[in-house]
Amino acid sequence: MSEIELPSKPSEKKSAHGIFDDLLKNTVIFQNKEVLRPNYTPDNLPHRDKQIQSLASILVPAIRGDTPSNILIYGKTGTGKTAVVKFVGQELEDKSASHGIACYVLYVNCEIVDTQYRLLATLAKHIGKEVPMTGWPTDQVFEEFKKTVDKEKRVVIIIMDEIDKLVRKGDDVLYNLSRINGDLENARISLIGISNDLKFTEFLDPRVKSSLGEEEIIFPPYDANQIHDILEQRAGLAFKSNMLDETVIRLCAAFAAQEHGDARRALDLLRVSGEIAERSKSPVVEEKHVRVAQEKIENDRVVEVVRTxxxxxxxxxxxxxxxxxxxxxxxxxxxxxxxxxxxxxxxxxxxxxxxxxxxxxxxxxxxxxxxxxxxxxxxxxxxxxxxxxxxxxxxxxxxxxxxxxxxxxxxxxxxxxxxxxxx
DNA sequence: CCTCCACCGGAACGTGAGGAGT
DNA sequence: ACTCCTCACGTTCCGGTGGAGG
CATH class of the missing domain: 1.10.10.10 (Winged helix-like DNA-binding domain superfamily/Winged helix DNA-binding domain)
Incomplete structure (x- = not known):
């Protein structure tokens, strides 16, 4: 409504003149705000046991040194795909290490790394082969990547987030990557594609489609109760105790559930609510702060849309x-x-x-x-x-x-x- | 019941930019 | 450097239509 200020980035360092000191004192509500950021991976993912379980059971051959099937993962934004995959990936790396198996999980976000060339270059870099960011023919980068992975006996799992963004610019890389194992002596590679578009495989070469989608996992949207649980869990970490009004989480969950069960949205809302409460020097986060936050987020969205x-x-x-x-x-x-x-x-x-x-x-x-x-x-x-x-x-x-x-x-x-x- | 307004929205086509292939 | 293709954006043409007023 009226006094919505710009979010001021809380500064970490103390200034010599103490102009920030007063402001820092106000951060009494949050304990660890990072927990509410979208890229934070919690070590406990409520209501995703089934997905974690099936993902783990598909990947478990890696620990025995075998090649896991390729996987396609579908689900709308904010359904926990990335969090689950990263979580399981981490577990897998740890577990295999303790079994003396070399297993690497590479995570690539195709929205940022959005051309075939850059994807290969990034992968090569991950396994310790520097490739110029531009200049080489794409197939040479691919060869280089292949050679380098194959130097060791190992299992490499490549996670491609937002894979639909990449497919739009051609699926050759995927085709090559999906058949790479035939050319490898030592290493084994398996692919995990994450997409929020259920129909994106329609644009895929049928051969790629079948090899990439050997296994499929679907992430359904959360309902209001599940979002509530997630918020509850994160809020416990993010806020100091007793900082949240009873209704706050419930309201955040309700708003987000209307938006097709997007947990990211819910966490955003909770974080912004907290920031607003903090700035208005309120001792606790209340329902009205959530409403202001909801309005602010919506307003930001509209401004962005209209501007562009x-x-x-x-x-x-x-x-x-x-x-x-x-x-x-x-x-x-x-x-x-x-x-x-x-x-x-x-x-x-x-x-x-x-x-x-x-x-x-x-x-x-x-x-x-x-x-x-x-x-x-x-x-x-x-x-x-x-x-x-x-x-x-x-x-x-x-x-x-x-x-x-x-x-x-x-x-x-x-x-x-x-x-x-x-x- | 028919008319006819003021627009809706489908189909086919034109154009230029940008990529891939050669 | 060349063609070929695709795509987004626009245009032209036109049949379609819910309901107030006759």
Whole structure:
């Protein structure tokens, strides 16, 4: 609502003048905030026993020095895929070490390492072979990688997180990697792919698909109770004791469960709630802080979405915004389009056809920035009624950050155009 | 019951950017 | 350097439609 400040990064070091000292004293709520960050791997994963179990049973041959099957793991964001895989991977490395077997688990996030070349280069680096980040032909990097792994007798398990991001740019690497064992004397390689897109294998070469998906594990979304348990467990580590109001966790869980059971979201919410409580110098985290946090997270999301919209979409959004300002909500496509055309003309931008605009409006609708509903006004035709579903002034502010829209800062829709029809 | 408004939304096609292959 | 292909983005064309008003 009102006083939402920017999150100030808590500084670790004490300054000579003590300007931070006072602020540091305020960190009475958190004990270890890191526990709430998405990349933290807890050593206890509630409600994932089944997945841990099946993953472990597929990987157990590695400890005997055999090659485990390749695995594909599916599940939406925040269902614990990465945490489970990292957790089991760690256990596996430890266990095999104590059995005197060389077993390595390599983790690669394909969203960051997003080309075939970089994937291979990263893998090579992991096993101790430096490869220039650019310059070599891709197949040479592959050969180099192969040679290096094969120097030792060992089992290498390659985890590829967000593998769908990589597949979009070709599946050759996967094809090569999945057949690499045929060429290796000593080492064995098995692959684990993690995807949050259930249908991504449709784009895969059938051969890759069958070899990569020898085993499949699915991570269903958490329900509200399960999220509640997870939060409870993490909160115990993250906060000092008795810092949470009774209802806080329950509320966080409820909000996150609405968002298709995303635990990451829930943890974020809890963390932001804590930060807000801390900044408002509240002794405990209360329900109201969660509500403010929820609003802030949602607001951040909208700001980000609006900011990155293409110019044309911004123009339409602006036109809807201005119209709904002067009349009390309820804008029709035709009106929005007329204003849009004028504004385009004013700033010398191209004017798209109305057909295209309907699509853009639908897109904005999907993004949850506006609300569009087809209604029939009988004799007066059939149209989409559009209303804003985000705060007006904030949105305008974000739109005006775009220099191309700047000239429209004080634009007033021509009243002549708007004098159309009652209701 | 029919008409006819004002737009919806599907289909097919055009265009230019960017990648892969050669 | 060249073609070929794919993809995102737009356009043109057009049949379709819920319901107020006649």
């Amino acid at each position: 919209l293409p110019t044309q979409s911004k123009l339409i959004l602006l036109s809807v915004l201005l119209l709904s300002k002067i009349r009390n909500n309820n804008v029709s496509t035709g009106e929005a389009y007329t204003i849009y055309k004028q504004m385009c003309h004013d700033i010398g931008s191209d004017i798209l056809t109305q057909r295209r605009i309907t699509d853009l409006i639908s897109e904005l609708d999907m993004l949850g920035i506006i609300n569009a509903m087809v209604v029939s006004k009988g004799r007066y035709g059939r149209t989409k009624e559009i209303s804003l579903s985000v705060p007006m002034s904030d949105t305008k502010g974000v739109l005006m950050e775009d220099y191309r829209l700047k000239p429209l800062e004080n634009y007033q829709p021509d009243p002549l155009i708007i004098q159309s029809r009652l209701m």
